[in-house]
Amino acid sequence: MMRGFVFFQIVLVGLSSAQQPCIPPSGKPSCVCDTADGTIDLSSISNTDGTARFTNIPQTNGDPQFTYSYNPCISYYEGYSSCSYGSTAACQYTENDNYYMLGDASTETMYIDSDTGNNYLQYDNGDDGRVTKVYLMCDQNVDSPSITADGDGDTPLTYIYHLTTKCACPGGCSDSSIPTVPPTKPGGGGGGGRENSGKSGVAPGEIGIVLVIVMVTGFVTYFVVGAVVLNRKFEKEGKEMIPQKDLWFSLPFLVKDGCVFTFGPLVNLIRHKTGKGGGDYENIK
Structure with missing residues (x-):
């Protein structure tokens, strides 16, 4: 029975020294944590304009094919x-x-180990x-924060950074205002300011979607405004309210004639090669 009690105590000690998630003070972002020794507050080293505080971070093993960016407390845009x-x-x-997103800012959680720091x-x-x-x-002598990136060498898809700053020390930095609403995309869409990437930062397909929306909106506006004008000013009703009615009703036939004119020679050539005659186009010639 004594052994069981000792084992239970060891389990309690182990649990008490394990990493524990910190609930931030009310109204504060998750990069702020009240500890027994003071408040850890990273808000003053976070960019709030939609860009990353740390960019173009090389991988510590020297592999040149990867670089990283990071911003504590609030999200940003890049690439x-x-x-x-x-x-x-x-x-x-x-x-x-x-570009690969390595973590969602909305899931930010600070884990504290009061025994080991x-x-x-x-x-x-x-x-x-x-x-x-x-x-x-934590380094009280580091006024300007620095960061390294190890990649995911030990555990696949788990990426490790080391952030050195006095703000990682309890009471090391004072509180700074962090917007509760995520920032808007910076001008140009580049976000984190990566140099020489050659990309505009616009996601593929975004321009096409915008153009389609503009075109559809233009057509709807054209027909609605035209119908209202024809009805109110010229007292038209029914299909007579369609702007440029004759053009739209003749459009299918114009498309058909255009297809015949464009593809007719090709069809006649195929017929000629297959021994089925030259067709109407040849007769017209």
């Missing part, structure tokens, strides 16, 4: 694909000009299940 959708906390850029921020719901952990390295 194209999912990193440009406005929910990004961390992003990976490859030498093949691809091994505190980190975690972000989930990245592309294909990617997860990011940003380990907080």
Whole structure:
């Protein structure tokens, strides 16, 4: 029985020293945590204009095909694909000009270990299940924060950053205002400001969708306004309210004539080659 009691105590000690998620103070973002030693507050090192505070971060093992970006506390935009959708906390850029979101800013959670000080921020719901952990390295002498990126070498799809700053220390930095509404996309759509990427930051298909919307809206406006004018000013009713009615009613026949004129020679050539005669086009000639 004594052994069981001792085992139970060991389990309790183990649970008490494990990483525990921190619930931020009321009205504060998840990058703020009240601890027994003071408040850890990263809000002052976060960009709030839709760009990333840290960009073009090389991978620590020297692999040149990957670079990274990161912004604590609030989302940002970068490049194209999912990193440009406005929910990004961390992003990976490859030498093949691809972007992968490594974590959603809305899932930001700070984990605290009061015994070891091994505190980190975690972000989930990245592309294909990617997860990011940003380990907080407390250094009271570091006024300008620095960051490294290890990639996902040890655990596939789990990306590791190390953020060194005095703001990672309890009481190291004062509170800074963070918008409760995500920022809008910066001008040009580039987001994180990656240099020499050669991309406009517009997601594929966005321009086409906009053009289709504009075209449909224009057609609807044309017919509605035209019908109102013909009815009110010229007292037209029924199909007579259709603007330029004769043109639209003759359009199918004009399309048919255009197809015959365009494809007629080809059809006649095929008929001639198959021994079925030259058809109407040849007779007209």
